[in-house]
Amino acid sequence: MRPLLQAEQAVLGAVLLDPGQLPRLSGWLRPDHFYRPHHAALYAALLKLHSDGHPGAGPQPIAPTTEDRKAGAWPTAAPTAGRDERLAWMDDAIAEANTEVRGLTAVYLHTLIAACPRPAHAPVYGRMVLEGAIHRTVAKHATRLHQMARADTVRGSAEDTLHYAQVLTDVLSDLARRWGTDPRPMAPPTPLPQPAAANQPPASEELLADEEYLLAVLTAHPDALGELVGWLRPEDFANPGHGRIYRCLGALHHRGEPVDEVTVLWEAQRRGALADGTLTAEDVLRLCDSKSPAGIADYLGEQVVRAALVRTAASAARQVRALADDESLAPGRLIGYALHALSPLDDIRRRWRAASGAPEAASAPHPAPQPTAHVPSSRADAALARSRPHPPPSPNARANAPTPVSPARSSRRSPS
Structure with missing residues (x-):
């Protein structure tokens, strides 16, 4: 935390020394981005005084450098009115x-001033504060998602x-815009670690x-398989063996072959489910009872997809929390990796809404990007504080640049 x-x-010391730095921060750095409550309250107070037109927020005398403060020397050219x-x-x-x-004193303000090497570097210090706030905010909301998923597991919703x-x-989208990047999923160089089975809540007996x-x-x-294959997947089953049997049922149905406990057992053997120990012949014969009474297959499938959605959300939340830590x-990269970890939810959410008949939630349209000439100076300062701008490509490089090819959309397949 140091x-x-x-x-x-x-950053607070920079603003105290040079209030003219505030307009370079106020467009993207908020009081709630500060970790210490006293720092958040002081920054909010400085923003309010500046917006109210405080005389001290106008042009200031030359601020002392770190060397001046260490030597105990303050600029003597500043007029008395400016010091007042x-x-x-x-x-x-x-x-x-x-x-x-409570507890802010003039002594602590001098501590803040002494902690600022250069007031002109305020946007860089503000970027560091924002970076810490992004990690904390992502961790907080990922924890909340995990808690809600655990609660929904118990409630069955x-x-x-x-x-x-x-x-x-x-x-994540809002933080990306504040940081100056596009909110798009980014695959990490190495696969995200999957949560250990011991850390996952066991499937309920009812499920x-x-x-x-x-x-x-x-x-x-x-x-009834014809009604389910469009939105129920083998990986949605909490028990892997159940998913393997559902895949066998889907394969038989897709090929138009007879379906009963014997044909399912033969298909499970062909697919290696008996050899790898996932299932036994007794399991298949017991689960695939062709004398079973009729049931509401779509309702049961909806419960399976719902439980899979909650499990997927809990797993994604754990991955996002690990990234934020x-x-x-x-x-x-944190935002891009987090969006990538959440991306499996998009498909299963669409399938669950298709199963339950619920309408798709309308997402709020993102505001159109502003032209470069109208980008607020505060956002430009934040971007410049992060890195130097890249030189524009030469005309020859631009002419020889390959045309990007959009990836083909994967087709939906049956669980065979």
Whole structure:
């Protein structure tokens, strides 16, 4: 936490020394981006004084450098009026901030000033504060999504999980725009670690019973497979063996072959499900009871997809939280990797809505990007604080650039 604390002190010290730095920060750095409550209250107070036209927020005398402060020397060219306005700027900032918190004193303001090497570097210090806020915000919302998924597992619902998954996606998009990058999924160089099976909540007995009954219904009434293959996948089953049997049922149905416990057992053997120990012949014969009474296959399939959606959300939330806890990960990559971890939810959410008959939630349209000439100066300052601009490509390089090819959309297939 020490580097983040140093950055928060430095940006506040820069604004106290040179209030003219505030317009370069106010467009993208908010008080809630600060980790320390006292720092957030002081920054909010400085923003308010600046917007109210405080005399101390105008042009200031030359600020002392670090060398000047170490030597105890302050510029002597500053007029007395300028020094009085600066003192009033600091005193009023303390008074305004102490309406929200307690304990801010002039002594601590001098500590903040001493922590700022160069006031002109305020956008760089602000970027560091924003980077810490992005990690904390992503971790907080990922934790909330995981909690809602666990609660929905107990309740047997999925609405809260869907809501907080959308909240997390919207937060990532907003943070990307504040950071100055596009909110698009980015595959990490190495696959994200999958949560250990010991950390995953066990499937409920009710869900496993629904899966078993669904397999029996589909074996006895294979025509019902035509209603399910469009939105139910083998990987949606909580029990891997149940998913292997469903794949065998789908394969037989796709080929137009008879479906009963014997044909399913033969198909499971052909697919290696008996050899690798996933299933035994007794399991297949027990689960695929062709004498099973009729049941509502689409309702049972909907419960399987719903439970798979909640499990997928919980797994994605754990992955996003692990990414957010990695302080060495740059915000742009953190946001891209997090969106990539959430991407499996998009497909299963569409399939669950198709199964339940719920309409697709309308997503709010993103604002159109502004032309470069109208980009706010504060956002430009934030971008320049991160890196140097790349030189424009030469005309020859631009002419020889390959035309990007959009990836082909994968087709939906049956579970065979």
